[in-house]
Amino acid sequence: MTDTVDAIAIARALGDTTRARIVMLLAERNLCVCELTETVGQSQANISGHLKLLVASGLVVSYRRSYWTHYALTQNLPADIEGFVRAVVHETRSRFSSDLATLAALPEDVCTRRQQERRLARERTDAAPQRTYSQGKGDRNERA
Secondary structure (H helix, E strand, O other): OOOOOOHHHHHHHHOOHHHHHHHHHHHHOOEEHHHHHHHHOOOHHHHHHHHHHHHHHOOEEEEEEOOEEEEEEOOOOOHHHHHHHHHHHHHHHHHOHHHHHHHHHOOOOHHHHHHHHHHHHHHHHHHOOOOOOOOOOOOOOOOO
């Protein structure tokens, strides 16, 4: 993002319900993708795509913390844009209040738990017997 804020890019970014929900949640606190997927109930790939657009609009920033990338709302937006964002967050909060309850109920270790689940799934896949395929009936050197 440059020194100026692109109000149109922010308005477009907030024009999608899922992105508005993400911004509403980020208005509560900084979050990682794991927390957002659990709260919004969408796939990691889908949430990541929405976050990419929000970051590109200049409304959201990302930073690394340990293994995870966390997201936060950009600070010090111009007053008119900040007012617009507050209005969208207020409207979204009234329509998706259950998201806030879901976020509040998330366990502290949701990211670690998801990482362990992925590791166990990989280990099960690696430990599964590999399928072998025969070349068909008989050996190629056999004659009928």
